[in-house]
Amino acid sequence: MIQLELVKKVFPNTTVPAVDEVTFSINKGNICVFVGPSGCGKTTILRMINRLVEPTSGNIYVDGENILDVDSDELRRRIGYVIQQIGLLPHRTIEQNVGLVPRLLKWSEAKIKQRVMELLEIVGLDPVETAWKYPYQLSGGQMQRAGVARALAADPPIMLMDEPFGAVDPIVRGRLQDEFLRLQQEVKKTICFVTHDINEALKMGDYIVVMNMGKLVQKGTPMEVLSNPANKFVKDMIGDDRGVKLLDLTRAESLMTAVTEGSAAARDCSCFLDAIQPVKMALEVMMKNDSDVVGICRGKEVVGTLSWTEIKKHIHKISGDQE
Ligand SMILES: Nc1ncnc2c1ncn2[C@@H]1O[C@H](COP(=O)(O)OP(=O)(O)OP(=O)(O)O)[C@@H](O)[C@H]1O
Ligand SMILES: [Mg+2]
Structure with missing residues (x-):
């Protein structure tokens, strides 16, 4: 479970908060999707949850523990992170990229190899065809799958996913979403998922948090947000086809x-x-x-x-x- 309590972030030398007193909680095994326009603070929220960014004020709890009381390496071991720009290391093979965290955790080479092969299979990449390749030899969609595999490698109970399917065309994106939802049925991770695509948010989220200019505008199930948009901003984001979406x-x-x-x-x-x-x-x-x-x-x-x-x-x- 993840809880944010009045979390605020004002970056040095700025006046407007990037995240402004945001409060919400995500139950174990649920997907919570943060949705909102560019610059509204989505990535900053994720980075505060795994302590890459320190909040200016407010508290964050993971499984009931204030994250400031947890060693940050130990915290990050519990949290898989799919970063916005995929972030595969260019001079490492896919096998080495996906095995990064298990290698840091000093798993045996045999165990790492087995886990990497299993994960590539899970995310729909042919292990034999893919493991030896370098990131530049993959398509955008394949790289995103490898990024998801890497975040899953050490089987963390929590996943932070920053626009994990952003770099692919709508058809591949739809397929990745379906595959991911199927996988989630089995693995039941607690997931913070970021997107600026409202359709993706409605499809993927057990809960949705709508953000604008650092502020939380509305939270609720997709059904709640669709049936009762909190204001014009949410209504406009949903679009004219609200009825069809419902x-x-x-x-x-x-x-x-x-x-x-x-x-x-x-x-x-x-x-x-x-x-x-x-x-x-x-x-x-x-x-x-x-x-x-x-x-x-x-x-x-x-x-x-x-x-x-x-x-x-x-x-x-x-x-x-x-x-
Ligand atoms: N290290 C930083 N220093 C100063 N300002 C920052 C820093 N990181 C982010 N910001 C600012 O904080 C605000 C929120 O940024 P953030 O990256 O969280 O937005 P986002 O919602 O993820 O946007 P996008 O959809 O474009 O990825 C932006 O105005 C950004 O310029
Ligand atoms: Mg971002």
Whole structure:
């Protein structure tokens, strides 16, 4: 668990705080995403958590301990850090880069080798093809995967990830996000994830912290932030398609009209969707099948129906748009 209490940072010779009395906590095993425009203080927050930057005032606790009471090397061993510019050492192979921390921890060479190979596999890099290469021989996306592998190397319970998928095109980025979320299901790390992409924040975060000019503007689940933006700044950042974004986070089962299996309404459906899929997917299915109602299933049983009219009503309601 990570807690920040009124944390403030004013860099020397500056007047405006880079981070201004920010308070939040992240529970064990959760991903908290910091999102906001360039210069709003995201990287500074991460660097204060692993003591690369000292706060001007306020307190930071990791697993209940004030980080000032923990030896900084010992602290950093618990915290994997994926830095914004990837930061692979150019004159070291990928094997050496990923094995950096285990080597510092004086693991045996055999154990390091085994861990590196395992990690490359986990992040989707072919170990045999990649381990001997130098960073310049990899694509941007491959370098980012190697950066994530390096941060995971010593299996730290906490990860700080500063725009870890920033340097790749939207398609590769989407794939890296999916892979990472799948990995997180298994490893359950406590993660601070930084991005300036609101869509990435909504997709990756159990919680989101919206920042602007060093200040915390809003914190909440993606659903809370989307349904109730705290002010115009948050609303503008979400964009005009707030309704559609909400449909991506809303499960079909939460909007459906319940029906019983075998009823006329259930029999009338020509296309179907699993109850836990997002409402946005229901629209997809309807369009593909040229139908304006979709049957909602749990397992093989039809448990509800969801119509285009019901979805439209919901969009109007959440957009605060009175019909
Ligand atoms: N070492 C430093 N000395 C002085 N000012 C700094 C220092 N590091 C950061 N700043 C300033 O603090 C503010 C916050 O910087 P920070 O790097 O945390 O922003 P960010 O949200 O990560 O931005 P980006 O999205 O561009 O990475 C900026 O105004 C920056 O210029
Ligand atoms: Mg930054």
